[in-house]
Amino acid sequence: MSGLYIHVPFCRQKCHYCDFASFACKEDLIDSYLCCLDREASFFPHQSFNTLYIGGGTPSILSVNQLDVLCEIISRRFAPINTFAESTIEANPESLSLEKLKLLKQRGVNRLSLGLQSMNDEVLRYIGRVHDTKTFLSAYEQARKAGFENISIDLIAGLPNQSEEDFLQGLKKVLALDPQHLSVYGLQVEEGTPFYRQGIQTDDVFLRRELEQIHFVLKDAGFVHYEISNFARSGYESKHNLSYWQNKEYLGLGSAAASFQKGERRSNTADLAEYLRRMRYGVSAVEFSEKLTGKAKEGEQIMLGLRMLGGVKLSPSQKTLFAAEIEDICKRGLVSLEGDLLKLTFEGMFLANQAFMAFVGPFDV
Ligand SMILES: C[S@@+](CC[C@H](N)C(=O)[O-])C[C@H]1O[C@@H](n2cnc3c(N)ncnc32)[C@H](O)[C@@H]1O
Ligand code: SF4
Numbered sequence: 001m002s003g004l005y006i007h008v009p010f011c012r013q014k015c016h017y018c019d020f021a022s023f024a025c026k027e028d029l030i031d032s033y034l035c036c037l038d039r040e041a042s043f044f045p046h047q048s049f050n051t052l053y054i055g056g057g058t059p060s061i062l063s064v065n066q067l068d069v070l071c072e073i074i075s076r077r078f079a080p081i082n083t084f085a086e087s088t089i090e091a092n093p094e095s096l097s098l099e100k101l102k103l104l105k106q107r108g109v110n111r112l113s114l115g116l117q118s119m120n121d122e123v124l125r126y127i128g129r130v131h132d133t134k135t136f137l138s139a140y141e142q143a144r145k146a147g148f149e150n151i152s153i154d155l156i157a158g159l160p161n162q163s164e165e166d167f168l169q170g171l172k173k174v175l176a177l178d179p180q181h182l183s184v185y186g187l188q189v190e191e192g193t194p195f196y197r198q199g200i201q202t203d204d205v206f207l208r209r210e211l212e213q214i215h216f217v218l219k220d221a222g223f224v225h226y227e228i229s230n231f232a233r234s235g236y237e238s239k240h241n242l243s244y245w246q247n248k249e250y251l252g253l254g255s256a257a258a259s260f261q262k263g264e265r266r267s268n269t270a271d272l273a274e275y276l277r278r279m280r281y282g283v284s285a286v287e288f289s290e291k292l293t294g295k296a297k298e299g300e301q302i303m304l305g306l307r308m309l310g311g312v313k314l315s316p317s318q319k320t321l322f323a324a325e326i327e328d329i330c331k332r333g334l335v336s337l338e339g340d341l342l343k344l345t346f347e348g349m350f351l352a353n354q355a356f357m358a359f360v361g362p363f364d365v
Pocket of ligand 1: 019056057092115185188190
């Protein structure tokens with residue numbers, strides 16, 4: 001069983017830290033984009049999926065009617081949304097409405113991932129968010145009213161102009177809302193973003209301390225820290241995202257969407273105009289594909305699995321192939337190996353990229 005991902009590359013405004021494949025002020029292209037998604041879906045008939053994830057960008061920027069069209073495409077081309085074991089839509093507070101939420105719920109979407117990033121209005125303005133905390137609280141309340149019982153909230157730690165105390169106070173306000181799931185990412189300053197151009201840098205010591213505090217606060221509040229950046233009430237771990245880390249297959253539709261099927265990783269062009277053009281001509285949007293083999297393939301699987309804090313079970317051949325690398329990162333205190341189970345240590349959780357390097361090629365075999 002596998003996952004279906006649909007990318008919606010539209011945003012009201014570009015946040016100053018974001019380098020995701022999304023564009024501001026292109027809402028006039030949404031209707032054509034939906035037709036193109038329908039065309040692309042027709043290239044993959046008779047596929048069945050366990051989970052659905054509509055991500056972006058900002059899927060909630062679509063109007064009620066456009067959301068309905070998107071749901072109809074998914075239902076017609078694949079399966080009614082209420083038949084997926086989990087179906088998530090990403091949303092931004094400023095573009096949600098009770099009407100949109102009710103439509104999504106009625107269509108069978110059963111999980112909402114709401115982007116908040118910070119519970120401080122000044123910080124939100126500084127990082128280029130369109131919404132304030134009041135708008136977020138109202139969107140959250142409306143989502144509950146519409147019947148969403150599984151809500152995840154995204155936050156970013158280590159943002160400029162936000163102290164650790166302020167972040168933790170905000171986190172406690174978020175916890176008072178009783179969400180089922182939280183994603184807390186450490187800020188990454190990516191080339192090409194306004195943050196990068198402004199010379200903003202992450203403070204690794206500060207971020208490490210803040211992430212450690214977040215881990216303990218959320219653990220005390222009863223959340224399972226199940227992946228480096230993800231926390232859930234027991235039973236509410238994201239099924240769709242877990243399938244990525246478990247190296248299961250998925251199909252991605254839309255500009256910049258990635259897929260993994262039959263051992264091959266593919267990604268579509270991130271150029272929106274090019275995506276639309278290719279779909280109008282009925283040709284594939286794939287811009288990159290590769291099929292890893294040998295040690296690189298095994299390394300990728302271990303690296304993905306290691307993101308889960310429960311660890312990854314190694315096959316006998318993986319243990320042999322990576323014996324030297326694993327010994328090295330064990331000695332450095334980044335991972336532990338008990339039997340076949342390779343796990344990040346508490347320290348390794350904050351230095352995971354260093355552990356991952358052991359599993360990245362090039363390799364000779
Ligand atoms: C696909 S993105 C955006 C979803 C949605 N449009 C929003 O803004 O809430 C998913 C999440 O990635 C995180 N994110 C994006 N850029 C980031 C960065 N540079 N550093 C850390 N986290 C980032 C944010 O928490 C964001 O909510
Ligand atoms: S963080 Fe979300 S809203 Fe902001 S630009 Fe990125 S995708 Fe768009």
